[in-house]
Amino acid sequence: MTIARTATPSTARAINDRLALELLLSHGALTATELRELTGLSRPTIADLLERLQRGGLVAMVGERGEQRRGPNARVYALRADRAHLAGIDVRTVGVTLTVADLTGRTLADAALPVDPADPPADFADQVLRTLLATAEQAGARELHTVAVGAPGLVDPATGELSTTSRLQHWHGELVAALRAGLGAEVILENEVNLAGIAEHRIGAAADRDTxxxxxxxxxxxAAVVLDGRLRRGFSGGAGEIGFLPVPGTRGLPATRSCDGGFHSLAGGRAVCALAREHGLVDGPGADDAPAAEAAVLAAIAAGPAGEPFLDELAERVAVAASAVAVLLDPGCVVLGGEVGRAGGSALAERVAARLARLSPVRTEVRAGTAGGGAVLSGAVLTASDAVRRDLFGGR
Structure with missing residues (x-):
């Protein structure tokens, strides 16, 4: 037997307020009439909630709009974007980039702080904190409500702590503690690829996919795994650590704290650069980092037919991991992100799709990521914005 429950007046008000705030966030400034039409609520209910939200400092009247009728102009209401400020931080071995945004997620100021991976200063975590505070001041933010940090490594879902799976910088483990001690704000730590996955899901190539x-x-x-609209982190936060996947074509096997010998050795930045040298796309030893790998892929595409053998072999390698993902999870869609995936675009995605179709019986679409080079930072801002809204608007 199902027991019907009627919401209490306070619960109903909270639900109505949250609905109105979400509409103002997604639609921008609205009149009371427009809110009434979008929500289906009565005129007195809309009037009450607008007064309540103005008293709470979440909504402000921002002007008037002429209507096609007699009488006074309609008042226009908007979300107060300055009600709370947030930040996103993208942590790499070569430094950090960060963004300070308002309640709507609009960027107000950003900064980058590079570091020499071979000789990082002992106080680099504190330097990041000072840079963030200075950037917030530049943005006119007296305080930050929430900061989301994307970092390499496993983030334990139970504790929120970072555990590294390879040789990372000492300041990676120190940064979140420095931020929490120096900000007095909520600091959310998330794996950087998971944040990029959130960005692709919300504003990128997978915006039309729940899985x-x-x-x-x-x-x-x-890899970032999104199933039924939810990011899946796994029991220990290790879902998506595909660099450790043992694959053919490498000279060994990965180990607990090193993905050398796994898929990383087949398609990581160093491997892509080495492949480009084999195909004559890169002269000399050069760099073996992500920008160099990105440049190599772009050079292959620009070379036309001369670059196709490189792209074909790279696609063969990527298809190995895509096949493992397909037969284990059957997601229906794989998005290629990161510097190499972004540079390869449709040329690489189409090649991977063709090879994947020969490897796996599971039908899987392959798309090029579209969230851009700032996907991790965008995902961090989206994550921080969600947390702020949950706090200020209520709900999950």
């Missing part, structure tokens, strides 16, 4: 896997191809390799 997909982002295959990250950059300095290292990784």
């Amino acid at each position: 997909f896997v982002l295959l990250w191809l950059g300095h290292s390799t990784g």
Whole structure:
């Protein structure tokens, strides 16, 4: 037997307020009439909630709009974007980039702080904190409500702590503690590829999919798994650590704290650069980082037919991991992200799709990522924005 429950007046008000705030966030400024039409609520209910939200500092009247009728102009209401400020931070071995945004997620100021991976200063975590505070001041933010940090490594879902799976910088483990001690704000730590997956899901190539896997191809390799609209982290936060996947074509096997010998050795930045040298696309030793791998892929595409053998072999390698993802999860869609995936675009995605169709019986679409080079940072801002809205608007 089902027991019907009627919402209490306070619960109904909270639900109505949250609905109105979400509409103002997604539609921009609205009149009371427009809110009434979008929500289906009565005129008195809309009037009450607008007064309540103005008292709470979440909504402000921003002007008037002429209507096609007699009488006074309609008042226009908007979300107060300055009600709370947030930040996103993208952590790499070569430094950090960060963005300060308002309640709507609009970027107000950003900054980059590079570091020499071979000789990082002992106080680099504190330097990041000072840079963030200075950037927030530049943006006119007196305080930050929430900061989301994307970092390499496993983030334990139970503790929120970072555990590394390879040789990372000492300041990676120190940064979140420095931020929490110096900000007095909520600091959310998330794996950087997971944040890129959130960006592709919300504003990128998988915006129309509830289930997909982002295959990250950059300095290292990784994956973000989104099933039924939810990011899946796994029991220990290790879902998507595809760099450790044992694959043919490498000279060994990965180990607990090193993905050398796994898929990383087949398609990480160093491997892509080495492949480009084999095909004559790169002269001399050069760099073996993500920008160099990206440049190599772009050079192959620009070379036309001369670059196709390189792209074909790279696609063969990527298809190995995509096949493992397809037969284990059957996501229906794999998005290629990271510097290499972004540079390869449709040329690489189409090649991977053709090879995947021969490897796997599971029908899987392959798309090029479209969230751009700032996908991790965009995902961090989206994650921080969601947390702020949950706090200020209520709900999940």
